[in-house]
Amino acid sequence: MSGDKTVKKHKKPIIEVRDLYKIYRLGDTRVHALDGVSFDIYKGEFVAIVGASGSGKSTLLNMLAGLEPPTKGEISIAGKRIDRLSESELVAFRRSNVGFIFQSYNLLNTMDAEENVAMPLMFRGVPREERLKKARKLLELVGVLSQARHMPNQMSGGQQQRVGIARALVSDPRIIFADEPTGNLDSKSGMEVLSLMQRLVREEKQTLVMVTHDNTIAGYADKRIRISDGKIIDVEYGEFAKELEGRDA
Amino acid sequence: MRFTDLLLLSINNLKRRKLRTFLTVLGVIIGTASIVVMLSLGIGQSEANKEMIESYGSLTTISVYSNSMYGSQDSSTDPLYLTDEVIESFKGIEHVTGAGPLLRYGAIAKQGVYETYLSLQGVTRQYMENIPLAEGHYPKETDTELSIIYGNQVIRDFTNSKTGEGFWSNGEEVDVDLMGRSVFIIFDTDAYYSQGSTDADGNVIAAPKKYIVPTAGIVDGGESGYGNYSYGAYCDIDLLKEKLRSIYKKKPIPGQPTNSKGKPLSYFVYDSAEVYVDDMDNVAEVQEAISSMGFQASSNMEWLEQSQDSMRMQQAVLGGIGAVSLFVAAIGIANTMMMSIYERTKEIGVMKVLGCDMDNIRDMFLMESGFIGLTGGICGIVLSLAISKIINTLYMQSEAAMYSAGMGDISRIPMWLVILALCFAVLVGMLAGLFPALRAMRLSPLSAIRNE
Numbered sequence: 001m002s003g004d005k006t007v008k009k010h011k012k013p014i015i016e017v018r019d020l021y022k023i024y025r026l027g028d029t030r031v032h033a034l035d036g037v038s039f040d041i042y043k044g045e046f047v048a049i050v051g052a053s054g055s056g057k058s059t060l061l062n063m064l065a066g067l068e069p070p071t072k073g074e075i076s077i078a079g080k081r082i083d084r085l086s087e088s089e090l091v092a093f094r095r096s097n098v099g100f101i102f103q104s105y106n107l108l109n110t111m112d113a114e115e116n117v118a119m120p121l122m123f124r125g126v127p128r129e130e131r132l133k134k135a136r137k138l139l140e141l142v143g144v145l146s147q148a149r150h151m152p153n154q155m156s157g158g159q160q161q162r163v164g165i166a167r168a169l170v171s172d173p174r175i176i177f178a179d180e181p182t183g184n185l186d187s188k189s190g191m192e193v194l195s196l197m198q199r200l201v202r203e204e205k206q207t208l209v210m211v212t213h214d215n216t217i218a219g220y221a222d223k224r225i226r227i228s229d230g231k232i233i234d235v236e237y238g239e240f241a242k243e244l245e246g247r248d249a
Numbered sequence: 250m251r252f253t254d255l256l257l258l259s260i261n262n263l264k265r266r267k268l269r270t271f272l273t274v275l276g277v278i279i280g281t282a283s284i285v286v287m288l289s290l291g292i293g294q295s296e297a298n299k300e301m302i303e304s305y306g307s308l309t310t311i312s313v314y315s316n317s318m319y320g321s322q323d324s325s326t327d328p329l330y331l332t333d334e335v336i337e338s339f340k341g342i343e344h345v346t347g348a349g350p351l352l353r354y355g356a357i358a359k360q361g362v363y364e365t366y367l368s369l370q371g372v373t374r375q376y377m378e379n380i381p382l383a384e385g386h387y388p389k390e391t392d393t394e395l396s397i398i399y400g401n402q403v404i405r406d407f408t409n410s411k412t413g414e415g416f417w418s419n420g421e422e423v424d425v426d427l428m429g430r431s432v433f434i435i436f437d438t439d440a441y442y443s444q445g446s447t448d449a450d451g452n453v454i455a456a457p458k459k460y461i462v463p464t465a466g467i468v469d470g471g472e473s474g475y476g477n478y479s480y481g482a483y484c485d486i487d488l489l490k491e492k493l494r495s496i497y498k499k500k501p502i503p504g505q506p507t508n509s510k511g512k513p514l515s516y517f518v519y520d521s522a523e524v525y526v527d528d529m530d531n532v533a534e535v536q537e538a539i540s541s542m543g544f545q546a547s548s549n550m551e552w553l554e555q556s557q558d559s560m561r562m563q564q565a566v567l568g569g570i571g572a573v574s575l576f577v578a579a580i581g582i583a584n585t586m587m588m589s590i591y592e593r594t595k596e597i598g599v600m601k602v603l604g605c606d607m608d609n610i611r612d613m614f615l616m617e618s619g620f621i622g623l624t625g626g627i628c629g630i631v632l633s634l635a636i637s638k639i640i641n642t643l644y645m646q647s648e649a650a651m652y653s654a655g656m657g658d659i660s661r662i663p664m665w666l667v668i669l670a671l672c673f674a675v676l677v678g679m680l681a682g683l684f685p686a687l688r689a690m691r692l693s694p695l696s697a698i699r700n701e
Contacts, residue, residue: 058698067602067694088607095604106599106697110261122254123605167603179698 012079013040014174014207015064020073022059022230033059034070035230041175041209041223046201048221049211056230058179061211065098065177066090078174095123099168101178101197105160107152113163114139114148120171131170138166142196158189165196169204178210182217194220250609259616262589270621273578273585277625278632280575281674285633285662286640287571291564293661295557300657302553304476307379311524311536313339314545329543330506330518339524342538344531349373350519352486354493354504357435359459363407363415363425367434369397371486376523380478384428385466388485395488396465397434399427401472402479428467433459436496439503458496490517575674578625579681582618586685590614590692597689598697607690614686615679622678626671630662633670637662 022034033056041047051057062068063075066082067090075083082093094100099120107116114135121131139145142162147155155163161181168176178197182190198220201208210221218224226234263270302308315331331350339348352371357364377387380398388396407423408415416423435441437457444456468478493502501513508514524546526535532550539546590597597610637660644659 062695062698065602067698091601091604091606094602095606098604100602102599102602102697106595108596108599110265119600120603123250123600123603123609125251127251128254171604 011042014043014078015041015209016074016076017064018074020060020063020075021071022056022063022068023071032230034063034073037073037227037230037232039225039232039235041207043174043207044201044205046198046208046220046222047210048218048224049209049227050213050215050218050224051227052213055227057211057213057227059230060227061177061179061209064175064209065100066093095120095171097174099171099173099176101161101164101168101176101181103180103183105152105157105164105184107160107163107167109152112149112151113144113155116152116163117166117170120167124171134170135166138170139163141169141200142166156189157185158192161185161189161193162196165193165200169200169206175207175209178208180212181210182212182214190217250606255609255613256616259613259620262593262613263617263620266589269585269588273581273621274625274628276578276581277575277622277674277678278629280571280578280677281626281629281670282633282636283574284568284571284673285630285666285670286636286660287567288564288666289633289637289660289662290640291560291567292663292666293657293659295560295564296661297657297659298556298560299553302549302556307525308529308548308550308553309526309532311526311532311539311546311548311550313522313524313539314520314547315518316543316545331520331522331544332516332518335542336519336522338542339522339539342524342535344527344535345524346527347375347525349376349523350486350517351376351521351523352489352517353520354436354489355438357438357441358403358407358482359410359433359435360407360425360427360430362409362411363423364410365403365406365408366438367403367482368480369434369482369484369489371489372483373486373523375525377483377485380483381469381476382466383469383471385464388465388488392485392488394463395484395492396463397432398466398468398483399464400479400481400483401468401470402475403427403482405472406480422472427464431461432464434462435459436493437503460492575677579677582621582678582681583685585621586614586618586682587688589617590685590689593689594692594696595699597692598694601692601694602697611686611690614689615682618682618686619675619679622675622681623671625678626674629674630667630670634662636660 018038020037024031049057063070070083117135118131142165144159144162224236336348354369356367356369358367405416407425440457443454526532532548536546640660641658
């Protein structure tokens with residue numbers, strides 16, 4: 001497969017997942033949300049985790065981002081085991097390593113765009129002027145600098161999601177997680193947001209893990225991990241990615 | 250996270266819900282004001298009480314009496330008299346700054362047709378200088394002649410020796426001027442009352458000698474004011490002793506005990522003595538020491554403590570009534586914070602996903618509730634200062650004030666109460682917010698992911 005060109009086998013993976021299980025108890029029945037999942041993600045990859053509703057894809061993302069603990073198995077991010085961290089250690093881990101893009105943008109309504117973008121830096125204790133400067137730089141990168149002083153309810157969904165992307169990037173994270181980032185957008189602005197994310201992965205050398213149920217959207221990714229009933233059923237490399245690779249070559 | 254960022258975040262959150270924040274703060278305002286006003290009434294009462302007792306004499310003075318002075322002594326032992334030697338020994342007790350005797354001597358004062366029985370008290374200089382004067386001045390230390398400070402009420406005790414009428418019988422002020430005209434003092438009262446009759450040996454008793462004794466001053470208080478010194482007449486104890494010795498020579502001085510042979514003692518025995526203590530807190534201890542020496546000791550402090558004990562109870566009840574409303578306000582704060590957390594579940598989740606420390610989230614909510622407490626506390630204190638002012642003004646105009654003239658404000662808010670109330674309001678706010686804050690801290694970050 002031509003995908004071998006994008007996957008740099010000689011490098012150590014940034015995310016290593018081994019035999020991951022997540023079992024929920026619903027009354028007397030045990031639901032296997034994840035049933036022994038193993039895979040690697042390398043730096044600079046745009047990965048889509050694709051699956052139907054209830055396939056376990058969101059559970060997987062939550063565990064990769066350290067939002068909920070696995071029942072069993074290992075998750076290493078940049079060589080650090082995160083499945084054993086306490087809740088407050090996970091918060092600290094996310095603060096310095098993880099950016100997050102939400103389906104419903106989740107901008108705080110009391111803050112304007114630049115303050116929203118600067119928020120993760122506020123949690124790090126960066127002084128206000130410094131973090132707002134950085135925020136404006138990122139708003140420019142995602143193309144909504146003109147909206148910097150707008151409140152979230154004064155912006156369109158596409159603009160809000162761009163602000164959300166800028167916020168995910170502001171703390172220079174090792175990995176960005178995106179949970180159905182286009183789920184609340186119309187197809188046109190959805191495509192724009194996806195192109196932006198794609199560009200950022202390439203130009204800014206970012207690693208992006210996206211969860212989606214939509215195959216078309218997953219097509220923007222370099223690599224697709226298909227998941228069903230808590231198991232990986234297929235790992236494939238996107239047509240679009242191949243096209244881009246081909247064009248670049 | 251920086252403290253200023255945390256603070257701004259908290260304040261912005263409160264500003265978002267202005268009406269709800271206002272209503273919650275209002276609860277704290279009422280709670281704080283009710284505690285402060287209730288306590289101010291209690292403090293006012295207890296301070297007025299203290300001032301009243303202080304006006305009867307210093308709180309650090311102990312009066313000492315001898316049981317032996319008035320008969321009933323056990324004849325098998327030497328009577329326990331208050332003598333110069335004994336008073337000197339009081340000065341050796343710890344915390345005592347001074348001690349001095351009091352020599353009471355009954356005399357008669359005369360001016361024109363008016364005369365009165367005078368309770369003349371020979372006192373030390375230290376004692377004399379505690380007497381507030383309206384007119385005149387204290388006798389000089391270098392004086393060799395006796396002079397008297399009259400209590401401001403003494404003038405009303407004068408009666409017309411011919412008609413027997415006086416202020417207390419007909420309500421008319423008598424024509425006596427203690428400062429302006431000379432006053433005659435008769436020391437030998439026995440002879441005065443029995444003059445003209447014959448004694449046991451058949452001799453006619455001659456009228457006793459009258460002495461002109463200058464007036465040094467009049468005690469402060471005006472015509473009708475009454476205080477500790479209003480009814481007495483005070484003079485230097487050493488000069489009084491000298492005077493009495495020169496009058497009676499070898500004869501026993503009235504009021505002084507005699508030995509078993511009926512002869513006068515070679516020294517003076519005092520009715521009472523005053524012992525001065527360095528601090529109010531040590532009065533009880535010194536009093537104890539003097540009592541154990543066999544004397545009777547009493548102080549205003551003792552009185553004050555008894556009345557303060559009962560007032561403390563009253564204050565606790567008043568404060569308790571106020572505390573109930575602050576407690577209700579605290580429930581209001583807790584309720585507001587819980588509501589706020591339910592509304593902001595998603596927001597808190599987002600903050601946690603983006604790496605906001607759990608401690609910061611807890612602190613943010615604690616600050617919000619503490620801020621409600623602080624704002625309510627400040628406004629509550631302002632309100633209670635206003636209420637206190639109104640109470641005092643109304644009280645002054647009311648009839649009750651007429652009967653307790655000079656009592657002052659009935660509601661008093663000292664600085665320590667202001668600071669205490671403020672700290673308490675903030676503390677109550679934070680305590681009320683503690684449970685909601687801990688709850689917010691433990692909210693799952695997953696709530697940010699869920700889409701409603």
